[in-house]
Amino acid sequence: MKYGTPNPTKKTDIHFQNEETHMNFPIENPRDVSRQIVRESIDAELWRKNEAFTNQLEHIIKTSRLYNHPLLQSWVRKEFTLESMGIVHSEVRYAFAEHFGDALIRLMQTTGSFERKLGAKAKMAARFLIQLNVLEELGYKPTPRGKTGFCGHPGFSHYWQLVDTLTALNHPEAKWAAYVPAPESVAVRESLLGSFDDHLRLAVVLAGIETAFIPYYGPWAENTIAVSPTDISGGYHSIHVEADDGTVVDHDHSEDSWYIVRQALTPDRYAEIETFLKDVLEMWARFVDMLAAKDRDVKRAA
């Protein structure tokens, strides 16, 4: 069997497979193959336990105050004004977006922390899987079949698209760079940066972001597009929402991130990670409370 060919029933360990041919690696399914290698890089019983635990974490996210926040309904009703949306995008840029890409790149790097324990190939498969997300985040596009090389443009990077959207909302770079963020945004940003030296916590934060904000993207996009003075429907707000074929890029990204979490988890950290996740969820919910309060301020002043 070729190394990395999907075969869920196969129980042989990764080291045995490594001794087989190295010249015929299948390259058509990088996501499935690297997920499989990541899964097989730890003991099958531990993977099963970790999967049950991460399912529990996903349940905590989906029943959290953040996931069901009333702000979502006011975006569905398109109640935020242009001015409020300028503030929302500036706060999101400061709190999450500026360092989100850094965090993904950092996560590739921190896979080095388990090389001695799980082996070089476990590290490389994890790094390869994270790289898929990094490529999309940085603006690469899948190359059409039959074409060689890479497709993409830095202008498709999600951060570039966000700053273009800020410009469309009357917040060009000079303005958002001088914007004074709310304390809630400072706290979110610091907690993200504060996880950069702990591979597992960083993976949990990223999986958390990729999962917890899925309900936000659609309503946020619709309200923003409705108040924007120019047509921005093809920009940042088309990235994280459902594509025409019904796929959402974040579903792949969040599941990839949970794979990285499961690989790095050990039961001695379950309690700590659960508390950590609950704390960041509450911190993100307070960030959303702040956005709602700012909108009320804007409306009072109008």
Ligand SMILES: [Fe+2]
């Ligand atoms: Fe993104």
